[in-house]
Amino acid sequence: MPAIVNRLQSPRGLAIFLLPILMAASCYYTLAQLSSHPPIQNRNVALLIAHPDDEAMFFSPTIQSLVDPSLKNTVQIICFSIGDAEGIGKIRQDELLASANLLGVPDVNNSVIVHDHPHLPDSMGKTWPEDLLASLISDSLREFKEYNGGSKVDTFITFDEGGVSAHPNHISLLRGAKYFLRHYPKEHDILLYTLNTVPIYRKYLSIFDAFITTLLEKKQGGDEEEVYSGTGAPKSAMYLSNWQGYRTAQKAMTEGHKSQMVWFRWGWITLSRYMVFNNLVLDTDRS
Template sequence: MPAIVNRLRSPRGLAIFLLLPILMAAFCYYTLSQLSTHSPIRNRNIALLIAHPDDEAMFFSPTIQSLVSPSLQNTVQIVCFSIGNAEGIGNIRETELLASASILGVTNVNNSVIILDDPNIEDSMTKSWPEDLLASLISDSLKDLRDENGGKRVDTFITFDKGGVSAHPNHVSLLRGAKYYLRHYPKQNDILLYTLNTVPVYRKYISILDAFVTTLLDRVKNGARGVEEEEGGGYNGAPKSAMYLSNWQGYRTAQKAMTEGHKSQMVWFRWGWIAMSRYMVFNDLVLDTDLS
């Protein structure tokens, strides 16, 4: 401790100490200013496609909390393709998903959340799910959601990208199933498909700092013109990408969705996840127009 104090007393140490608040302020300003250029998804009837109860809280919390904002005039619904019965507690996890969705702001969860329990769709760390079966289940689920939503048809999917955040085969299968559905059900091919960006492991656990990394990389990749194109929209006027950064209250709400919503899943390593994962505080989505 005395050595640290002595270093701070030196001109160089004092300068670094005084610069830290300025650098932090610059980081916050830059990140927020860049996020403001990414048009939010608005006026859409959205179906979030997840593999297991707790995916919505562990990976999509910032997105859900943003999209349910009344100012964006979205309808947000969730389709979960398994009850998460790998440990034989699927009935508990179904109830937990409804509780978590409610905490995150999804309204009328008994009608807005569909939880599937097909014997051919097994919660597994090693098995992929058949894309044609997933497409059939998606079709049936969308009919149910339309009936529960006053006849309004789902026009937007949000799900995992090809990396599945953790390369979980069930996560990755959902993207293939969604694309299979969009290819083979031609009346539905105007549905927008957004995917959650998978980042390297070393970025998963730097929490809010990855918002800065992501926006900086986006600027380097696309430049000023890329940002302008984002504002102009992508397919049918929809944004090509969307970034959602939670404030402190949103971050705590995401944690609450896990600690109070998914109590059965709060084993030791998930405490580390909800404390440090960038997905608890920041999401970046990309519009996927390649249905191959």
């Protein structure tokens, strides 16, 4: 006993003793906060992504949650390029289908649409035209409506103005979605959720950023009305994967997107918060 007391009196010993307690407390707090968030359910969802692998690198927790049969969602993916910057677009297109299948998206041959338009190049230096994106969204939704037996998409999920990595193609999707909602009046009731971009020092905190996110939300008044008026849909949604979900997200990259597994992406799939945690915000600004 004296030896234990002596160890606790040293800064290192005290840190070793307190660390498991603090980790357990943060996990308990995070799970308690997440449990109070209603999920997106009973919706026909279209995920708008820019490149094959976006769905796995950024939206895995969301996709795996939405396809849970108990939530009664349909999930479709619209990808606006084949990712042909390195001349392997056809390979990447096939990899997207493999990844979506691993993530649980049903019937990927009908529920995933990949566009290959010359004015939408895979480029860090190119902003995509909003009107063209809106036109392709409209075409895609018609296809999904036929596939869904007449049920139309009522929910979009895409990147926010930060685009996670400030990629102009990612950011263009939000603007294209808003252009579509403004200029296609029959579709004005579609809900738009965006994936929250966090500062770079939080991107690589993995699961620990879930605790930071819930803490910040509580501080900013997260106990307001959670449901968007007249829709029954949540104003925000948080999805935290368990170990199996995290490993599935990794497999979507390592087994699905084999061509993209260059050295730095191993760091991403190991440390990125987006591989294990997503928080979405309902965007009601149509400007």
